[in-house]
Amino acid sequence: MSTQPPSYDAHFRVQGGTAKVDPEWIDIDTLKTWLWSCDTEHSSKCFDMISRTSGGPRWLIDVVKGSLVPAEAEDQYAALSYVWGQTETVKTTKDSLVYLLEGASIFAHERLLPKTIKDTMRLVKLLGIKYLWVDCLCIVQDDAELKHAQIQEMGAIYARAYVTIVAANGWNANHGLRGIRNVTEPRQLSRYTEDNFYESLQPHSSIWYSRGWTFQEMIFARRKIMFHYQVAVWECQCATWHEATKTNIIPPITNVTGSVYQMNRWGWRNTFGLWPDVRQYIEMVREYNNRQLTFPADGLQAIAGLIAVWNRSFHGGFICGLPQMFFDDALLWQPCSPLKRRTTKPCGNNRVVLPSWSWAGWEGEIQSSRWASQWDYLSLAFRKKAVVWKLTSTVEWFYGESHQHRQPVDVSSQRYRDCFIDESVPLPPGWSRKLAAAAVIHYEGNSTQNENNNLAKHTHFVHKRFPGINFGYPIPFPKRDQQYRSQNLRHFLYGQTRRGRFKEYRTLDYRPPILRDLYTTPHESPIVIYLRDNHGEWAGTIQLHDSALVNSSKSSRYTLLDESSELELVSISAGTATSGAGLHGVEVWKVCRGDLRNEIFYEYYNVLWIEWEEGVAYRKGLGRVSKEAWERQATEWIDLTLG
Numbered sequence: 001m002s003t004q005p006p007s008y009d010a011h012f013r014v015q016g017g018t019a020k021v022d023p024e025w026i027d028i029d030t031l032k033t034w035l036w037s038c039d040t041e042h043s044s045k046c047f048d049m050i051s052r053t054s055g056g057p058r059w060l061i062d063v064v065k066g067s068l069v070p071a072e073a074e075d076q077y078a079a080l081s082y083v084w085g086q087t088e089t090v091k092t093t094k095d096s097l098v099y100l101l102e103g104a105s106i107f108a109h110e111r112l113l114p115k116t117i118k119d120t121m122r123l124v125k126l127l128g129i130k131y132l133w134v135d136c137l138c139i140v141q142d143d144a145e146l147k148h149a150q151i152q153e154m155g156a157i158y159a160r161a162y163v164t165i166v167a168a169n170g171w172n173a174n175h176g177l178r179g180i181r182n183v184t185e186p187r188q189l190s191r192y193t194e195d196n197f198y199e200s201l202q203p204h205s206s207i208w209y210s211r212g213w214t215f216q217e218m219i220f221a222r223r224k225i226m227f228h229y230q231v232a233v234w235e236c237q238c239a240t241w242h243e244a245t246k247t248n249i250i251p252p253i254t255n256v257t258g259s260v261y262q263m264n265r266w267g268w269r270n271t272f273g274l275w276p277d278v279r280q281y282i283e284m285v286r287e288y289n290n291r292q293l294t295f296p297a298d299g300l301q302a303i304a305g306l307i308a309v310w311n312r313s314f315h316g317g318f319i320c321g322l323p324q325m326f327f328d329d330a331l332l333w334q335p336c337s338p339l340k341r342r343t344t345k346p347c348g349n350n351r352v353v354l355p356s357w358s359w360a361g362w363e364g365e366i367q368s369s370r371w372a373s374q375w376d377y378l379s380l381a382f383r384k385k386a387v388v389w390k391l392t393s394t395v396e397w398f399y400g401e402s403h404q405h406r407q408p409v410d411v412s413s414q415r416y417r418d419c420f421i422d423e424s425v426p427l428p429p430g431w432s433r434k435l436a437a438a439a440v441i442h443y444e445g446n447s448t449q450n451e452n453n454n455l456a457k458h459t460h461f462v463h464k465r466f467p468g469i470n471f472g473y474p475i476p477f478p479k480r481d482q483q484y485r486s487q488n489l490r491h492f493l494y495g496q497t498r499r500g501r502f503k504e505y506r507t508l509d510y511r512p513p514i515l516r517d518l519y520t521t522p523h524e525s526p527i528v529i530y531l532r533d534n535h536g537e538w539a540g541t542i543q544l545h546d547s548a549l550v551n552s553s554k555s556s557r558y559t560l561l562d563e564s565s566e567l568e569l570v571s572i573s574a575g576t577a578t579s580g581a582g583l584h585g586v587e588v589w590k591v592c593r594g595d596l597r598n599e600i601f602y603e604y605y606n607v608l609w610i611e612w613e614e615g616v617a618y619r620k621g622l623g624r625v626s627k628e629a630w631e632r633q634a635t636e637w638i639d640l641t642l643g
Helices: 028-041 115-126 144-152 154-160 194-199 213-220 278-289 301-310 324-330 368-373 376-381 586-593 627-633
Strands: 059-062 067-070 077-081 131-133 163-167 224-228 231-235 240-242 389-393 398-400 431-435 441-443 446-448 459-463 466-471 492-508 528-532 538-544 567-578 601-613 616-626 636-642
Touching: 028 231, 077 115, 077 154, 077 213, 115 131, 115 163, 144 154, 144 301, 154 213, 154 301, 163 213, 213 278, 213 301, 278 301, 278 368, 278 376, 324 376, 324 389, 376 389, 492 616, 492 627, 528 616, 538 601, 538 627, 567 616, 601 627, 616 627
Parallel strands: 077 131, 077 163, 163 224, 616 636
Antiparallel strands: 059 067, 059 131, 224 231, 231 240, 389 567, 398 492, 431 459, 441 446, 459 466, 492 528, 492 567, 492 636, 528 538, 538 616, 567 601, 601 616
16 A cells, blocks of 8 residues: 555545535545555554464455455455355355456456445455455355365454455345445435434444354454445544544544444454463353354354464363363353254254354353353452352363264363462472462362461462463463364263252242342343252252243243153252352352351352253253252262263
8 A cells, every 4th residue: 555645635624623524425535544544653553463374365356357366475455344144146166266266257257246245346446455355255165174274264364454344234245335436326324414424323233243254353353444334434453433534633433422333342452362361252252142143053163263363372272162271161151041042954964063062052142240250260360359269070071073083171271270279289380479469268168378367378370471461370371383173063072970850949030129139231131940859948040041941921930840840950060159259150049049148158069951862962051059959869970962
């Protein structure tokens, strides 16, 4: 791109603090100004977050020649982010690739291209950018191995793009862009006033923000020109601009209340380091899993680029979307409200491809705060008071496509956890202890106390590679050049565990008064089931996952099962928590139990409610049963296969 600012035509002169906006046509010089300003003012802050040693696009569209060309590392290209939908389009296949490499071959079949792709090719040429990356043409669609590799590289593809064109309008790829003179039809922006212009910036009803595939594109695209309703918006890592912004100042948007550009600028506020950022993982899973997919089987594919980046920092990589090193913690995800099962029927077989034990097997919002509160790695690293969770593995898990080809799950985060409990345990290389504020820390049912002043040393752990990061205890990191391959197709879990059968005591729906202050946001509507043992005594709680099982009754209390029915539960881990460990944790259990005693420790088993189909168990809910009740009643050991 030119290092000189583009010229401004007369219609973009400043009037009353904002620029006058043409109701029909977007000024291309304005878009060029955004690119030039970011190039010259923001330096490297708005460029590639991912190492240049990683992969990138294999093919690009040459918008001048009208053909595909092999991508080179130094190529400057734009990328397109759009909603594909069910639109039929030209796709690159192994057979058509040779032809599409010939000059003007894409131009020759331009009438077969969806409008959004055609419009973007012309726009990119107007902006002075020679190359464009579009998924349907730049990925060979019937080359399974190459397609899988490119899907894994989605993060690098969008992060390296000079700019990403976001077609946020329309339900499919035939909607096209609007307002580009001599390229598209004019837009129909209301006669300009400041109020109606800012109203047109509201993103909440745009389908682009609701689709699963666009989530990682939004995260990794460092600089975006967004065609949003009838206006164009710029977003980079340093600023957000729009067409009415004064060109001689170009300040960020500050008065678009509730805009996604302020509330949810994932790419702007997130960096990807070489240490496992569990909180980032949890928050992004929550945001992603509430989005829709045309094909449910894409639940893991649509986030594969993001998982590929996390593979560089999470030791052992991921198994069906769950980090292997924190596998026991990761199994404890809970929904905000009942979810919809993501199922598929490949080749006429009814077998579910995406596993029920992973959040990826369900569509709907995951409750991030309750999930995060149960990771003792987090509760120790970020604790602000003397409370903590303790999770203990009780199952040796294996994963694989079949029992014969299974592999052990390596919960490597627990290798050095004893360093927190016992200061005499030697630290692994590169680690040191860091003294923080004094506090009484209850862990493993014991208080770590200083004999002289009844206070324990509040210790963090620091690794020399990340001196500014506090860890709850030492954990392993991947080697600098190590890359894990995501295990998305090995969807069975195997393990030996105990089974117990408990009866339903009562079910609570939609935040009954007794729990209303514990679930503070309006969209949280958990279905909580009270459990009772064979003697009719309270035993624990289960939170339901499957929306198909939810009673249509509007009452806050109802029964899912008849009196003779039982819930089949299996234990997946054991837990200990201190009183006050969080509203989204033990306190919910206490209130359901009706037990207001000021106990210090709560001991329980984390359990899954399961149902069987052809010898495979499927997850229906997650909860806790008191240790006393579980060990009294769950006496049967079984070999479990979870699908």
